[in-house]
Amino acid sequence: MIKVVTLDNKTQILTETVPHVRSVSIGIFVDTGSRYEAPDMNGSSHFIEHLMFKGTSRRSAKDIAEELDAIGGQLNAFTTKEYTCYYARVMDEHFDLAADLLWDMLFESKFDPVDIDRERNVIIEEIKMYEDTPDELVHDIFAGSIWRGHSLGQPIIGTAEVINGLNRDKLFDYYKKNYNPGRMIVAVAGNITHDAVMKKLRPIFANKEGKGNIKKVDVPAAQRRIVCRSKDTEQVHLIVGAPGLKLDHEKIYVMQIINTILGGGLSSRLFQDIREQRGLVYSVYSYHSSYHDTGLFGIYAGLSKENVDEVLALIFEQVRDIQVNGVKKEELYRAKEQLKGSLFLGLENVTTRMSRLGKSQLYLGKFVTPEEIVSRVNKVTISDIRELAEEVLDPDSFSLASIGPWDDCGSLKRTIKDLSDK
Numbered sequence: 001m002i003k004v005v006t007l008d009n010k011t012q013i014l015t016e017t018v019p020h021v022r023s024v025s026i027g028i029f030v031d032t033g034s035r036y037e038a039p040d041m042n043g044s045s046h047f048i049e050h051l052m053f054k055g056t057s058r059r060s061a062k063d064i065a066e067e068l069d070a071i072g073g074q075l076n077a078f079t080t081k082e083y084t085c086y087y088a089r090v091m092d093e094h095f096d097l098a099a100d101l102l103w104d105m106l107f108e109s110k111f112d113p114v115d116i117d118r119e120r121n122v123i124i125e126e127i128k129m130y131e132d133t134p135d136e137l138v139h140d141i142f143a144g145s146i147w148r149g150h151s152l153g154q155p156i157i158g159t160a161e162v163i164n165g166l167n168r169d170k171l172f173d174y175y176k177k178n179y180n181p182g183r184m185i186v187a188v189a190g191n192i193t194h195d196a197v198m199k200k201l202r203p204i205f206a207n208k209e210g211k212g213n214i215k216k217v218d219v220p221a222a223q224r225r226i227v228c229r230s231k232d233t234e235q236v237h238l239i240v241g242a243p244g245l246k247l248d249h250e251k252i253y254v255m256q257i258i259n260t261i262l263g264g265g266l267s268s269r270l271f272q273d274i275r276e277q278r279g280l281v282y283s284v285y286s287y288h289s290s291y292h293d294t295g296l297f298g299i300y301a302g303l304s305k306e307n308v309d310e311v312l313a314l315i316f317e318q319v320r321d322i323q324v325n326g327v328k329k330e331e332l333y334r335a336k337e338q339l340k341g342s343l344f345l346g347l348e349n350v351t352t353r354m355s356r357l358g359k360s361q362l363y364l365g366k367f368v369t370p371e372e373i374v375s376r377v378n379k380v381t382i383s384d385i386r387e388l389a390e391e392v393l394d395p396d397s398f399s400l401a402s403i404g405p406w407d408d409c410g411s412l413k414r415t416i417k418d419l420s421d422k
Helices: 044-051 061-069 092-108 113-131 134-146 160-164 168-178 194-206 252-263 269-277 305-325 329-346 350-364 370-378 382-392 410-421
Strands: 002-006 012-017 023-030 074-079 084-091 184-190 226-230 236-244 281-290 295-303 399-404
Touching: 002 194, 012 194, 012 350, 023 092, 023 350, 044 074, 044 084, 044 113, 044 168, 061 074, 061 092, 084 092, 084 350, 092 184, 092 194, 113 134, 113 160, 113 168, 134 226, 134 236, 134 295, 134 399, 184 194, 184 350, 226 410, 236 281, 236 305, 236 382, 252 269, 252 281, 252 295, 252 305, 252 329, 252 370, 252 382, 269 281, 269 305, 281 305, 295 305, 305 382, 305 410, 329 370, 329 382, 399 410
Parallel strands: 012 184, 226 399
Antiparallel strands: 002 012, 023 084, 023 184, 074 084, 236 295, 236 399, 281 295
């Protein structure tokens, strides 16, 4: 059973008891990410995530690492465009320690200037590593091209120029504005009762003042663009796609099924046609990312430069086929079973359960049960798929981002235009 409590300071605490396991996962979701950063602060959320591990008034950075290692626990964090999550997974008898450690990190971190300068260098190296990973970098270029000029198109990690300009005052000011209990959701899943969770969490969170979560964001206006970055790589890395659906959209599960059929696995159309039958790529897949007010659908391929025109033609052909002819009954059945199987297999992991609790509350303001999801997936029809594909997946409106050994991308622009005109 899922239980939700909102403290007087607006902290939301969600629990799910899973009695057949011996572990507990706790995550603290902070309602801030790269989307909420001004251009001259881009990368601040990710920078602060790093600093939370650098020591508190009670623990050194080494203490933080050793305390969880000593009990076989796991401690980690990640930053997204719209939230930051700090989480730990431990044996059930060590829940109090994990909760205390996370609280200490989030509310008592030192922000030592020496640590900030040292971690700045670490992040600069991380940016350099990212620049040397074109199959990851191209996703940021794609989002940045569609949402150019909007904060949702900013890279989560920031840029070296901005990171070098962030000092303690700027970072601590951003931290104070965003890291208050009113912008936090605490999710706990595992072999622990709701009462035991509240006994530990209520006292330590309730003594911190919280402010309501008021957001002022603009829905990004999508632009159709073709962006080519020249880089001396062996392969071309490219993405084509368009804006998608927000997380609470009524047709979100239709979109997920389209994505599964088109490029969501080894049996998907793109993988079978382009890789298995023709051998034109090593990697090809589609994906759909959802946010509070919009989404992003993309198709990625990593391939040799000489195969670009043929692969793009095959991608457009598959998308148009779903628009015009829909999908086969057996494809729909297989996609539904794949989604349901992935959902229930994931529930065997308490960290996945914890993550579902926090993210559902953050985006939907409620928890959607697996049974509700299955019911909505089962209701998707072939007609639903064709209608949404016609509405969202129009190749004539696709943007493209690529990284590769281009002299210029004039030929690529002509290819896109020719395919769009067909």
